[in-house]
Each structure stands twice: as C-alpha cells, then as structure tokens.
Amino acid sequence: MSIIVRDVGKSFGDFAALTDVSVEIPTGSLTALLGPSGGGKSTLLRVIAGLESPDTGGVEIEGRDATRLPAQDRGVGFVFQHYAAFKHLTVQRNVAFGLEIRKRPKAEIKEKVRELLELVHLEQFAHRYPAQLSGGQRQRMALARALAVEPQVLLLDEPFGALDAQVRKELRAWLRRLHDQVHVTTVFVTHDQEEAMEVADSIVVMAQGKVEQVGSPDDLYDAPANDFVMSFLGPVTKLDGQLVRPHDIELFTETRPDTTPAVVDRVTRLGFEVRVDLTVGEEEVWAQVTRGTLDQLGIEEGRTVHVRRAAPVRAAAV
Amino acid sequence: MASPGVLVKPAVRGLALLYLTFLLVIPVGLIFWRTFENGLAPVIDGLTTQATIHAFQLTAVIAFWAVLANTVFGVVAALLLVRYDFRGKRVLNALIDLPLAVSPVIVGLSLILVYGRTTGIGQALAGIGINIIFSIPGMVMATIFVSIPLVVRAVAPVLEEIGDDQEQAARTLGAGPVQTFRRITLPSIRGALAYGVVLAAARSLGEYGAVAVVSGRLVGRTQTVTLLVQERYLNFDQETAYACALLLVVTAVLALGVSRLLAPKEIKR
Amino acid sequence: MSLLPGATPAPPTAPRRRPLHGKGQAIGLGFVVLYLSVIVLIPLAAVVATSQENGLAGFWKAVTTPEASSTLKLTIGASFLVAVINCLMGTMIAWLLVRDRLPGRGFFDALIDLPFALPTIVAGLALLTVYGTDSPLGLDIAYSRLAVVVALLFVTLPFVVRTVQPVLLELDREMEQAAASLGAGPATIFFRIILPNILPAMAAGTALSFARAVSEFGSTVLISGNLPFKTQVASVHIFNQLENDNVAGAAAVATVLLVVALVMLVALDVLQRWGARRG
Numbered sequence: 001m002s003i004i005v006r007d008v009g010k011s012f013g014d015f016a017a018l019t020d021v022s023v024e025i026p027t028g029s030l031t032a033l034l035g036p037s038g039g040g041k042s043t044l045l046r047v048i049a050g051l052e053s054p055d056t057g058g059v060e061i062e063g064r065d066a067t068r069l070p071a072q073d074r075g076v077g078f079v080f081q082h083y084a085a086f087k088h089l090t091v092q093r094n095v096a097f098g099l100e101i102r103k104r105p106k107a108e109i110k111e112k113v114r115e116l117l118e119l120v121h122l123e124q125f126a127h128r129y130p131a132q133l134s135g136g137q138r139q140r141m142a143l144a145r146a147l148a149v150e151p152q153v154l155l156l157d158e159p160f161g162a163l164d165a166q167v168r169k170e171l172r173a174w175l176r177r178l179h180d181q182v183h184v185t186t187v188f189v190t191h192d193q194e195e196a197m198e199v200a201d202s203i204v205v206m207a208q209g210k211v212e213q214v215g216s217p218d219d220l221y222d223a224p225a226n227d228f229v230m231s232f233l234g235p236v237t238k239l240d241g242q243l244v245r246p247h248d249i250e251l252f253t254e255t256r257p258d259t260t261p262a263v264v265d266r267v268t269r270l271g272f273e274v275r276v277d278l279t280v281g282e283e284e285v286w287a288q289v290t291r292g293t294l295d296q297l298g299i300e301e302g303r304t305v306h307v308r309r310a311a312p313v314r315a316a317a318v
Numbered sequence: 319m320a321s322p323g324v325l326v327k328p329a330v331r332g333l334a335l336l337y338l339t340f341l342l343v344i345p346v347g348l349i350f351w352r353t354f355e356n357g358l359a360p361v362i363d364g365l366t367t368q369a370t371i372h373a374f375q376l377t378a379v380i381a382f383w384a385v386l387a388n389t390v391f392g393v394v395a396a397l398l399l400v401r402y403d404f405r406g407k408r409v410l411n412a413l414i415d416l417p418l419a420v421s422p423v424i425v426g427l428s429l430i431l432v433y434g435r436t437t438g439i440g441q442a443l444a445g446i447g448i449n450i451i452f453s454i455p456g457m458v459m460a461t462i463f464v465s466i467p468l469v470v471r472a473v474a475p476v477l478e479e480i481g482d483d484q485e486q487a488a489r490t491l492g493a494g495p496v497q498t499f500r501r502i503t504l505p506s507i508r509g510a511l512a513y514g515v516v517l518a519a520a521r522s523l524g525e526y527g528a529v530a531v532v533s534g535r536l537v538g539r540t541q542t543v544t545l546l547v548q549e550r551y552l553n554f555d556q557e558t559a560y561a562c563a564l565l566l567v568v569t570a571v572l573a574l575g576v577s578r579l580l581a582p583k584e585i586k587r
Numbered sequence: 588m589s590l591l592p593g594a595t596p597a598p599p600t601a602p603r604r605r606p607l608h609g610k611g612q613a614i615g616l617g618f619v620v621l622y623l624s625v626i627v628l629i630p631l632a633a634v635v636a637t638s639q640e641n642g643l644a645g646f647w648k649a650v651t652t653p654e655a656s657s658t659l660k661l662t663i664g665a666s667f668l669v670a671v672i673n674c675l676m677g678t679m680i681a682w683l684l685v686r687d688r689l690p691g692r693g694f695f696d697a698l699i700d701l702p703f704a705l706p707t708i709v710a711g712l713a714l715l716t717v718y719g720t721d722s723p724l725g726l727d728i729a730y731s732r733l734a735v736v737v738a739l740l741f742v743t744l745p746f747v748v749r750t751v752q753p754v755l756l757e758l759d760r761e762m763e764q765a766a767a768s769l770g771a772g773p774a775t776i777f778f779r780i781i782l783p784n785i786l787p788a789m790a791a792g793t794a795l796s797f798a799r800a801v802s803e804f805g806s807t808v809l810i811s812g813n814l815p816f817k818t819q820v821a822s823v824h825i826f827n828q829l830e831n832d833n834v835a836g837a838a839a840v841a842t843v844l845l846v847v848a849l850v851m852l853v854a855l856d857v858l859q860r861w862g863a864r865r866g
Contacts, residue, residue, distance in 0.1 A: 327687070330683065337682065340717075346713050401604065416631075419851060422707075424631075424634060431719045433630075456624055459626055462626055466626070521852070527826075546810065
C-alpha cells in the first residue's frame with residue numbers, strides 16, 4: 001500500500017470536515033476521491049499532503065508514518081485546482097524549482113526539465129511566463145513541476161475544475177495516458193462522476209466527511225452500497241419505492257409477469273437514446289430506451305404501457 | 319502551514335511594534351498628556367482667545383471653499399477620465415497627481431510668482447479690489463492646490479466599476495445629460511464622493527506649509543489653526559499651542575475614522 | 588500607481604470609452620484644463636521660469652551657494668536614508684498587519700494612516716514633545732540631523748506599508764504551499780516566492796516615501812531648529828530665501844526639487860509597469 005489513512009478526523013471550528021476516515025491506496029494505482037462539494041475530499045487530500053494536519057488519526061506514506069511530517073518532507077507532489085504557478089518565474093524555472101532548491105547540478109536540472117516539458121508537450125513554452133499560457137497549459141506545467149522531484153505519490157486537487165469542458169475531456173484522457181507511462185501512485189479529487197469513472201482504477205466515494213464506498217468504477221455502478229452512491233454515480237429513478245437505473249426498466253405493450261400499468265406522459269428523443277416519462281400509479285418515473293425499442297413498441301404520449309424492472313444481466317459479479 | 323521562521327516571526331513582530339510605538343503611538347499620545355498637564359482651565363483659555371477663534375473661523379472658511387471647488391473639479395475630472403478618451407489624457411492624469419509630489423513651500427512660492435503684488439496679474443486683480451497673496455483667496459488657492467487629487471481619485475475607481483450602463487439606459491428612456499447626471503450618476507457615486515470629501519476636508523483643515531508662505535501669517539488676519547500652533551509655540555504660549563494641536567489631532571482621527579467607514583469597497587483594504 | 592496612498596493602482600482599461608464630442612464634454616474639459624492651469628500648471632511653470640531669471644549661470648550660482656548645497660545634500664541624503672529604512676520597516680509592518688494573528692492588529696492598521704491625516708506642524712510638535720528638550724523619556728535629539736530623520740520617518744511611515752499591504756493580501760498562498768510540497772523550507776519560500784512578488788510594491792513605496800521626504804516642510808520646522816548648514820532642509824531654505832526677498836534663489840532650489848519630483852514620477856510609472864508585467 002502506498003498510502004494508508006487511519007481514522008482521520010478534521011474539524012474547522014464547528015464544521016466536521018472529516019470523521020473517522022480510513023482509506024488504503026494501492027501503490028501505482030490511479031484513484032479518484034469522488035463526492036459532492038463540501039464532502040471532505042479536498043480536506044482528505046490536503047491531510048495526506050501535509051497541507052492540513054488531522055485532529056485525530058494518522059497517515060502512512062510508503063510505509064513511513066507521515067502524520068507529523070511537514071509538507072516539504074513527505075515526498076508528495078501536489079497539483080492545485082488553480083495551478084499555483086510561480087508567476088514570477090518562467091515555465092522552465094517553475095518546473096526546475098524543486099530541483100534547484102535541492103541543489104542539483106545545473107546540467108542535470110536542464111536535462112530533467114527538458115525531458116518533462118517534452119512529456120507534457122510544453123517544450124516551446126519553456127521561456128514563457130505562466131500568465132502567457134492557457135489554463136490547460138498551466139496545469140500541464142504544474143504537473144511537470146510536481147513530477148520533477150520524483151514524488152512517491154502524486155496528488156491532484158480538482159485538477160481540471162477550472163478548465164473548459166473540452167479541455168477537461170482532453171486532459172482527462174491525457175492524465176490516464178501519463179499515469180500509464182509514469183506509474184506513480186496518483187490520487188485525484190473530483191466531483192464529476194464521469195471523470196472519475198473514465199479515468200480512475202478505483203474510486204473512493206465520500207460525502208459529509210465519511211467514506212461511502214470504495215471500489216472499481218464497475219463495482220460502484222453495478223453494486224452501489226447505498227442509495228446515495230447509486231444516485232451519485234449514474235442516473236436513477238424510483239419504481240415501487242426502490243431506486244432503479246432508467247435503462248433497467250423494461251417496457252411492454254401488454255401485461256407480462258410482474259409488470260405494472262403506466263401512462264406515457266412524454267417522449268423525448270436525445271440522439272440515440274430516448275427518455276420516456278411515465279406515471280406509474282402515483283409515482284413519476286422515467287425510463288431510458290433505444291430508438292429501436294421506441295419504434296418497435298409504438299410508444300406515444302397518452303398510451304398505456306406495462307413496465308417492470310429488468311432482471312440483472314451483469315456478466316460476472318466482481 | 320508554517321510561515322517563514324520560528325524565531326523570525328516574533329522578531330518581526332517585536333521590531334515592527336516597537337517602531338510603531340516609538341514613532342507613532344507615543345508622540346501622538348503625548349500630545350494628549352501635555353495638553354491636559356495643567357488641567358482643563360488653560361486649555362479652555364487657549365481655545366477661546368480672539369486670535370484662536372478667528373483662526374478657527376478662517377480655517378473653516380478656507381477649507382469649505384477649497385473642498386467645494388475640488389469636489390466640483392473632482393467629479394468633472396473623474397467623469398472625463400473614466401468615460402472618455404482624448405488626446406493629452408495621460409498628461410492630465412499625471413498633472414492631477416502632481417500636487418502630491420510638490421513641496422508645500424513650492425506651492426506657496428509658485429502662487430506668489432503668478433499672483434503676487436509685483437506681478438502683472440496680481441496688480442490687475444488688485445486694481446479691481448481682489449488681493450490674492452497675503453489674503454484669503456490666495457490661501458484658498460494654496461489649499462486647493464494641495465488637495466486636488468483627493469476627490470478625483472476617490473470617485474474615479476467607483477465610476478469605473480459601475481460602468482455607464484445605467485446612464486445609457488436613462489438616456490434611452492429620454493433623460494437629458496443633466497437629468498442623467500443628477501438622478502443616476504450622482505447617487506451612484508455618493509459613497510465615494512463622501513469619502514473623497516472627507517479626505518479633502520481633513521487635508522484642507524491641516525494644511526500648513528503652503529498656507530504659511532502665501533498668507534503672510536498675519537496674526538488675527540491670515541492665521542489658520544496650523545499657523546497658530548506654530549506661532550503660539552514659538553512665543554512660549556505652550557498651552558494654546560498644545561490645545562489647538564490636540565484639536566487638530568482629534569479632527570484628524572475623526573476624519574480617518576469616518577473615511578474608513580465611508581471607503582467604497584474598491585478602495586477598502 | 589497613483590501617488591495617492593490607499594488608492595487602487597491604475598484600473599484596467601474600461602470596456603467602453605467614447606471619444607470626446609459634444610458641448611457638455613468640451614465645457615467639462617475646458618473647465619478642468621483651466622482649473623489645473625490657473626492653480627497648478629502656470630504657477631509651477633513660473634517657478635521654473637523665475638529660476639532662469641538670471642540665466643543658467645545665475646541658476647547654477649543660486650543652487651551651489653554653501654547654504655544651498657548644504658541644504659540639498661542634507662535633504663537628499665536624509666530622504667535616501669529614510670527611504671531605505673521605510674523599505675525595511677514598512678515591509679515588516681505590512682507583514683505584521685497581513686500575516687500575523689496579533690490581537691489589536693486593527694488598531695495599528697487604522698493608526699498607520701494617521702501621518703497622512705495629521706497636519707505636519709502637529710506631527711512636528713508631537714515628535715518634539717517626545718524627543719525634544721522637555722522629553723519625558725529623557726531622549727533629547729532636538730536641533731540635530733537625527734531629529735530631521737525622525738521627522739521624515741514619521742510623515743513617510745504609511746507609504747511602503749500601504750503599497751506592500753494589498754500585494755501581500757492578494758498573494759496566492761497556494762504558491763507557497765506548492766513550494767512547500769516541492770520541498771522548500773520557510774526561508775526558501777520567503778526569498779524565492781514571496782519576496783520577488785512584493786518587490787515591485789516595495790520599490791514603489793520606497794520611491795513614494797523618498798519623494799515625500801524630499802519635499803517635507805512642516806514636521807521639521809520645530810524639532811530641527813532649522814539651523815543653517817546643520818539641520819535645514821531644502822523646503823525651509825526656500826522659505827528663508829523668500830523671506831529675504833531672494834526670489835530667484837528660492838525658485839532655483841525649488842526647481843531642483845521639482846526635477847527630483849519629476850524623476851520620481853517617471854520612476855513610479857516604470858515600476859508600475861514592471862509590477863503589472865509580472866501578472
């Protein structure tokens with residue numbers, strides 16, 4: 001295990017940001033801390049980094065007790081949401097910073113920086129200042145800077161939160177590829193479940209200062225531990241008082257075993273998928289079907305259909 | 319997160335506090351002490367002599383006119399600088415800030431050289447009964463000079479921040495320029511204007527050097543409160559000097575307090 | 588950066604600026620130009636013109652009399668010393684106000700502006716009370732050059748503090764945290780991260796305090812005794828020359844001071860650009 005967090009608690013005044021949080025992060029993995037704003041994810045990340053000290057509990061990094069170590073001695077790289085670029089230094093000097101203060105020989109620094117700038121595709125910006133770069137470029141520089149000192153652990157705090165949707169998507173994929181190349185234990189914080197699902201090997205879902213569930217993206221999607229995890233990680237609707245995925249609702253034109261009658265309120269075509277809003281008894285439910293199904297069944301507004309929850313068709317339980 | 323130094327922090331704190339205490343707190347505090355050293359009676363005496371009362375009145379009058387003039391100037395200049403582009407704008411900007419860099423004695427000297435009794439302008443004006451130098455108009459001009467930037471620089475950032483959307487809206491609704499100004503612009507800069515006026519008033523009440531040169535310092539005729547303080551001190555009338563100094567300190571402190579309350583958020587720290 | 592303490596730095600270009608046209612605007616501009624000419628421009632021009640009354644030679648003679656050169660040396664020397672002290676102490680005080688958790692910080696913060704609001708003669712009197720012949724602390728430095736320096740320190744106190752303070756307030760703390768995560772200790776963080784970012788503000792404040800010190804008059808009048816060749820600053824010298832009807836001489840030294848002021852304004856403009864470029 002690269003990082004072990006044991007029973008960490010942290011409060012800011014009356015507000016309990018973290019309560020009895022315990023997490024284990026495997027070496028070399030790419031883990032996401034996922035959850036709604038204010039849930040404690042950033043606080044946990046900062047506790048691991050040493051930028052905050054926990055009130056209770058401890059942190060172990062690569063087998064060493066790091067709980068009382070200051071940030072500069074923990075060997076963690078940290079990437080901030082708003083880049084924290086050294087605005088008075090060029091891109092090159094930014095990336096070189098960690099090496100310069102370790103008094104490495106100039107030639108070594110120069111080579112290492114060149115390598116890293118190539119890795120993040122910022123070679124031609126080496127002599128520019130951060131203010132002259134776009135947000136995405138600044139974040140890549142911040143990553144290169146953090147990697148320069150070869151940290152044991154790389155921590156990213158909502159790294160793409162301040163960027164446009166398009167740039168975010170690009171950098172997500174890029175982060176995944178980078179991790180495949182560099183293999184350093186990486187933990188990133190996000191409130192975007194799509195991002196977590198797309199990028200991470202394993203996800204830690206957190207809300208209100210507590211860990212809700214830990215698992216792979218598939219685990220969490222198919223076998224959520226509770227209603228919160230289920231609704232956070234994907235679309236949900238309520239049928240018979242139970243949460244169910246809209247694409248797990250089957251529609252029929254005649255009754256079948258276990259079906260309930262429903263009235264179609266509205267049909268919305270969203271590209272390939274179709275959203276069907278239904279009223280089942282007193283409940284308002286929506287189902288997700290393909291265009292094919294829609295045409296086949298001839299579903300229209302006002303018609304009565306029969307719905308039931310689909311039997312689980314999962315390949316193999318993980 | 320540790321801020322620089324474990325030993326450095328108390329050293330910086332100690333040194334800074336010591337400096338402030340000995341340079342600022344003790345001297346100003348001592349004025350209070352010295353004033354009331356011999357009780358309240360000499361203070362009252364000092365503050366109620368003919369010369370003192372005249373000085374108060376004169377200072378108030380001069381400050382009033384100077385602030386009024388600079389307020390009008392300040393609003394017009396701010397509007398011009400913020401809403402328009404024109405040739406020579408940078409020069410205008412620099413000129414407005416210039417008074418802050420000029421020694422008060424030079425201010426007085428410069429006015430004497432143009433409006434003094436020996437100059438063409440001075441004599442022409444004297445011919446129609448207006449005396450500038452060694453008289454109130456000159457003192458008002460000198461006071462205006464030193465406080466020119468204050469209202470402008472208080473109002474301009476707020477005008478900038480607000481933008482002219484509201485004024486344009488008013489115009490589309492049929493308001494003329496004067497109406498727009500009175501009903502829209504002026505109310506929107508009220509706070510900043512008050513702030514600038516307080517700063518200008520404090521400055522005008524406390525001006526010394528420029529007025530010293532331009533007034534001739536005639537006791538009972540062209541002596542402001544600041545001039546009175548100096549003259550009384552040099553004539554060994556310490557009670558009056560300290561009493562008036564105390565009054566000026568209190569005024570300054572009040573002005574500071576009021577100005578901090580009024581400071582628009584664009585200027586507030 | 589305006590010379591005005593506490594004012595924001597020059598605002599970014601406004602989204603909409605119209606060219607001047609129309610009667611109202613023309614009248615406004617005319618009024619502003621007239622106002623400034625009558626009160627500032629023409630009088631200051633007259634000072635420079637009068638200093639050339641006896642030609643360049645006369646100007647030079649007036650500025651190099653033993654008394655004049657002594658006073659100019661004292662003024663510029665003392666102002667320089669004061670500027671350096673302010674650079675150091677001002678930054679420390681700004682640090683105290685921004686980063687320190689001292690109770691009563693608000694009191695000192697409000698107090699810093701007092702030298703701006705206080706009449707200079709009262710400042711002089713206050714200093715005389717503490718550091719003059721009747722000093723309750725037993726510290727008598729009246730009629731000395733040290734007294735001049737102390738007076739100048741008083742009136743220039745706010746300048747560096749108020750230019751550095753907003754920059755410190757806005758400094759991105761995450762930069763310091765990033766540096767820490769990269770292994771930098773507190774001293775390294777200060778010298779490599781914080782200091783480079785406050786340097787333009789420190790320089791600007793220092794230049795401002797120099798300009799102010801050079802032109803100071805009222806606060807030195809009482810405590811220095813204005814002893815010629817010893818404690819007489821340039822403004823007092825000009826005052827005396829005026830009293831003795833040596834108008835050209837007064838104008839000459841005044842012109843020197845105006846040139847110094849001009850140089851400072853240019854320097855400040857340059858510094859402002861330097862600071863802005865850093866982003």
